[in-house]
Amino acid sequence: MKIRLVNNGVFTPIEDIAQTLAPAHAGFYWIDADVEDLAVLQPLFGMHDLAVEDCLSEEEQRPKIEIYESHYFIVINSIRFDDEEIFLRALNIFLGRHFIITVTKQKINELRSLKPLLWEQEVSRPDYFLYHLVDIVVDNYFLVGDRIDNRIETLEEDILMHTKKSHLNEIIGLRGEILWLKKVLGPQRDVIATLNKKDLKLIDDQLQKYFSDIYENALKIAESFDTYRDLMGNLREAYQSSVSNRANEIMRVFTAITTIFMPLTFITGIYGMNFDFIPGLHLRMGSYILLGIMLLLGIGMFFIFRKKEWL
Incomplete structure (x- = not known):
């Protein structure tokens, strides 16, 4: 005090x-x-x-x-x-x-x-x-x-x-x-x-x-x-x-990735079937050609999505 x-x-x-x-x-x-x-x-x-x-x-x-x-x-x-x-x-x-x-x-x-x-x-x-x-x-x-x-x-x-x-x-x-x-x-x-x-x-x-x-x-x-x-x-x-908005952005990315891989999955699905006559199946460089097509397809779709501002 x-x-x-x-x-x-x-x-x-x-x-x-x-x-x-x-x-x-x-x-x-x-x-x-x-x-x-x-x-x-x-x-x-x-x-x-x-x-x-x-x-x-x-x-x-x-x-x-x-x-x-x-x-x-x-x-x-x-x-x-x-x-x-x-x-x-x-x-x-x-x-x-x-x-x-x-x-x-x-x-x-x-x-x-x-x-x-x-x-x-x-x-x-x-x-x-x-x-x-x-x-x-x-x-x-x-x-x-x-x-x-x-x-x-x-x-x-x-x-x-x-x-x-x-x-x-x-x-x-x-x-x-x-x-x-x-x-x-x-x-x-x-x-x-x-x-x-x-x-x-x-x-x-x-x-x-x-x-x-x-x-x-x-x-x-x-x-x-x-x-x-x-x-x-x-x-x-x-x-x-x-x-x-962040959740929507993440879902948009996942959707784009899924869309890009859909045609690739389609191609691998076809070549995964048990048929003897599939175009290019017996080509010596067939697998590399196929991988190149898949790579170009994926890159092309990616740039298309970027151009449309989906990514």
Whole structure:
């Protein structure tokens, strides 16, 4: 657990947690905690039992906002895209008048990238801290969306050039993650809408228009993932069409080969019959002449098929 006094974007480490129970003369306290620290924090800050239970739960938490008398409990999901797999990590936030507590189970990159922004904006209020944090989290969805878009384009080119069975697994896996992510975007968008529209006493009225901008971005992200879902459907159709065309191409080659060998089989069939009088049967060079005729016939049919673009 790390405790800092934030005043005009400047961070001052605090050793004694009891100091955070009373408002600072200037600025606010930011407590960056792990779930194990809740046993100490809950009685000090009067955290609601249900909020603490949500933080400790092993189940995936939906984004939400809970309004309590002395604080707000907010859950939003940070997003990462590593090794072609999407990860969501819950970011639990307790917002009070003079403090903000972030509780996470894993490291959240947005918290580290937030520090220089707070210094640049000279932030001295916890609600402005919340605004910048939510803004960074939402912006990262655009970055992940761009990577998904690039992955779809690359996959489409690979399918058109060299279709493989592994492409179908990639399509199914990526489409499943996009659909799963869409289910998260709805509740997260609702949380931002609440921060934007609802009258919240712990959030400055001037922040409403700023949260409105974040809400518009959240809508754009939801629309983008609708598009990605449709593109994955088109990609699957392209894969099936490519596989079908490849099968047809293979069947066309096999059919051509069979057709070429049909007259050759016909000739060998005639000379394989047990008759004494067959033209050329007793010629000294008869077998070579026959093989030459068969070779010329096969080559001739091959070039005829190539000319007609059947091969």
